[in-house]
Amino acid sequence: MPFGLAIISCLIANLHSAVFYVQFILMLPYFGEYLIAILRDMHIIYRIRKYDTKHQIERLAKKGKNPEKIEKLQIKLEKIEEKFEIYKEKSKKRQENPYKIRIQKRDAVKWLFLIAIICLAMGLLTPIGDEPYTHIFKLLAGTTTDSISEHQPLVLKGHTDAIIFITMLLGILIFTETKISLKDLFMLGGLLVLTFSARRQFSLLSSVRNVFYSNTCK
Numbered sequence: 001m002p003f004g005l006a007i008i009s010c011l012i013a014n015l016h017s018a019v020f021y022v023q024f025i026l027m028l029p030y031f032g033e034y035l036i037a038i039l040r041d042m043h044i045i046y047r048i049r050k051y052d053t054k055h056q057i058e059r060l061a062k063k064g065k066n067p068e069k070i071e072k073l074q075i076k077l078e079k080i081e082e083k084f085e086i087y088k089e090k091s092k093k094r095q096e097n098p099y100k101i102r103i104q105k106r107d108a109v110k111w112l113f114l115i116a117i118i119c120l121a122m123g124l125l126t127p128i129g130d131e132p133y134t135h136i137f138k139l140l141a142g143t144t145t146d147s148i149s150e151h152q153p154l155v156l157k158g159h160t161d162a163i164i165f166i167t168m169l170l171g172i173l174i175f176t177e178t179k180i181s182l183k184d185l186f187m188l189g190g191l192l193v194l195t196f197s198a199r200r201q202f203s204l205l206s207s208v209r210n211v212f213y214s215n216t217c218k
Contacts, residue, residue: 012132024116027115043084056073
């Protein structure tokens with residue numbers, strides 16, 4: 001699988017470097033969900049409070065002063081740990097049955113990081129130098145796109161299909177019991193931003209919307 005994706009990435013870099021960056025944009029939602037899941041499971045606030053309380057107890061114990069304060073801090077530490085256990089139980093239940101957004105830690109994303117690096121390196125295997133990496137920046141930095149219709153911002157007034165799609169999407173997410181995974185939410189949000197920035201991206205949004213409908217309507 002990684003080998004096949006590397007070949008595809010190499011072909012894109014050589015045959016159509018203007019869309020070389022798209023494959024990495026499609027990976028970003030998975031990376032975003034994975035990093036947020038890691039941050040959620042780290043319980044940073046709990047760790048900071050626990051470390052700070054333990055540090056105060058150790059500091060006072062070394063000085064051999066304020067035994068009453070040490071006792072209060074130990075009681076505080078126990079309460080912190082008790083509250084954390086309660087929080088973990090509630091958090092586990094929320095993860096099993098979230099209100100709207102499912103956040104899942106997908107271990108396979110670790111391999112996706114590796115695949116992204118391999119695909120990124122494929123841009124070097126071209127006779128056009130660094131064009132696969134710099135093309136999009138050169139395009140956006142110039143004034144060429146001002147005279148190209150497909151690069152113009154999307155105006156909803158003239159795109160009934162876009163209005164229908166966005167209305168249906170919001171209706172499903174807001175007024176039904178549908179749950180959407182965070183990666184899909186990131187993907188839809190990113191594609192909507194790209195679509196409003198340049199109308200050409202609506203074709204990409206249209207090509208994946210059926211996948212999102214099938215995932216969100218489970």
